[in-house]
Amino acid sequence: MLDTNTPDKFIFHGAGREYFKIWLVNLVLTIATLGIYAAWAKVRTRKYFYQSTELNGNRFDYHGDPKAILKGNLLVVCIALTYVFSSAYSPGFAGLIMLSVIFLMPLFLVMSLRFHLANSSYRGLRFRFNGAAKRAYGKLMVTILISLGFFVVLGMVLGIGRGLINLEFSGVTSVLMIIAASLLLGTGIAFILAMFISGLRLFVMNHSKFGNAELKCGAQFGEFGKTTLKSTFLAGLALFLLAIAAFAINMSLFTDAFDFSMPLSEETPTTEDSAAQEQAHVAMQAMAMLSSLGAIALLAYLVLFAFGAYLKTAIDNLMWNNTTLANQHRFKSTASPIAATWIHISNILLIVCTMGLFLPFARIRSTRYRITHMAFVPVGSIDEIMREEQSKQKAFGDSMGDALGLELGI
Template sequence: MGMQDPHAHASRADITAYPLEFSGSGGEYFRVWIVNLLLSIVTLGFYTPLARRRTAQYFYGHTLVAGSPLEFTAQTKRMLIGFVLFVALYAALKVASQTGQDTVVAVMLLGGAALAPYFWASAMRFRFNATRWRGVRLQFTASWAEVYRASLPAFFFAIVWVGGLAQIGMLLEPGQDRSLPMVIGVAVAAVVISVLCAIRLEYNYKSLMVARGRIGGQPGRWKPQFGDFVRIWAATLAVFLGVVLLVAAIIAATLGGSFALLKNMKGGGIAAVLMMVAMFVAFTFLLFLASAPARAYREARMFQLVWNNIGVSKVARFKCRLRPWRYVGLRVKNVFLSLLTLGFYRPFARVSEYRMKAESVTLHVKGGLDQLAGQLAREELAVGDAIADAVGLELVG
């Protein structure tokens, strides 16, 4: 009889559970982060793709799936060429806009909008192909027709706003009666439709990544519904409004006491100035914090939803036990500490958040891990990446 895998937890006779592990630490990642930061500054930003590669390699290499680390094998040359080309395109757009070449700018913007789905899919293919587990690579196999169908909400979003702004312009023309209620109605409708488009786009892209993802030839399995995403966004809005009301109450109480104190300061002077500066800093600080809980809540709920409802064909599935409010508390603490340390706590914050998410996931394998790995291995027989990074599609998270 073979020795049992120490990372495995038996659940049923034919299914074994493997909790994911993260072996990194904030102190280790701080050294990676500070070197990346300094070299990016010295090279005027051109070290960015190499910094991102080192960051991905650190987090992937310390993420253990069934006892084996992930690997990030992207070639530095490809990432650097993609970044330089992106910088060149951005510089060309800026030059054209500053020299009054409106036609060129319009053509470039329209071309960028039309090619955005292509860049996104190219980034996904690059990142999937650069990811390995036990020597088996991931693949993104969506066709271009599927990618552009998934991207339709983005184009509809643009049409809604172009049409909405045109309608508002017509309503505001001289001679229009009772135009204000209609303007408000059009604006509200445009906002609601735009939010639904954004949610649908997120749903389409996530579902495409999983359903058209492959590991060793095995397809991904996707179960969430669009309604699940809408409910998470609605709950996030409720959290945001609740936090805003709480912050508003704190600001009102603070300002009331501060104004009373200022009135009692005879002659004003340096004490009054310092008090006003402190009030401004506190006000800015609280406004920044107001959105942090809502963003963390949405991130945690979405992470929980996705990882509880995906799998690999019929041989493996994932379960997630992440607690959203605990994650929100961690994010708020990390934001406070990052601000108080002028950003130097950020590496520790990133590691702690990544650890909480990674270690909340468990892989359940049917038929044994060796059988799964063997089957995957047998069946296996970066402009897009740079642009995706520019719009916030992170390698790690």
């Protein structure tokens, strides 16, 4: 059946000033109640963002119970407090708690997804998640085992590298070895990221439903690999250039510091004054070196932050452009990873400059860009889709309310 319909674009009606008021009240009440109001704040925030998102003249909605979220929050706080106190008196028990939490993460993920989707709706029709915890364990365990294998091999390579350091190589050979090792490390990291992201994102998408209509993503691992490899290469190149800049700046400052050890003038070869001036000069050089290192570290953090924003946007595009609803209706995502990266970087700079007050505006800004570059491409009328799925809702509608009475923030 040919698709003759034009895409229905998603529209976001959220405004920075509106959300700032909600965010401020949530923050004050959460602090005043020692965190208890955080559950109600989460529901209020989700309702605002869901109800501000429109598709085909209708808006989404969220129906989560704050009390259920509070249970999850209290459980997380109890685990965290137990870990903190036990780490001071029984490090072994604290380690056991940490391992237990890591082991239970796939189960927590499935629980949270069931709760979250069961309480999300569009035109009165609920979403749902039917993924099993054992499948989540399977997906994540494969990635964990591959990651461990990679780091074992990496450790062996580093051990061999230490042995090669004692051998004499020409400058060109040493540079080529460093470049080869960096490329190997970057490729390995990209492969592990691709394994983890593809397994997790495909698990979530392919077990999500809108009513009884299944969401299915046909993206292949090779596509995830290309996306993560490109993002990792760009981030690695930026970090490499920063490392060169840091080395050049500090070598220049280090050289200047030693140049000062020569007499200042013919009249004052070595006096107490010149010694004091030299010490002051060396101290200034040291402060300059520390400042330059701090600036380089900040830039490196921004590079890693940009890497995350770029990769997430590219993966989102890959996922949605390969996803169908009920095996026929499609989605379209046209967000630019570069533009999204600039939005996230400028957001974090504005948040820092405003001491956090720009945070709600930043969230509105990034959400608006993401949603307004999404579209739904139906085959036939979207009203026909809704009527068909609403007629099936009774088959499972009663069971959704107790899909899970708990949400764990992950």
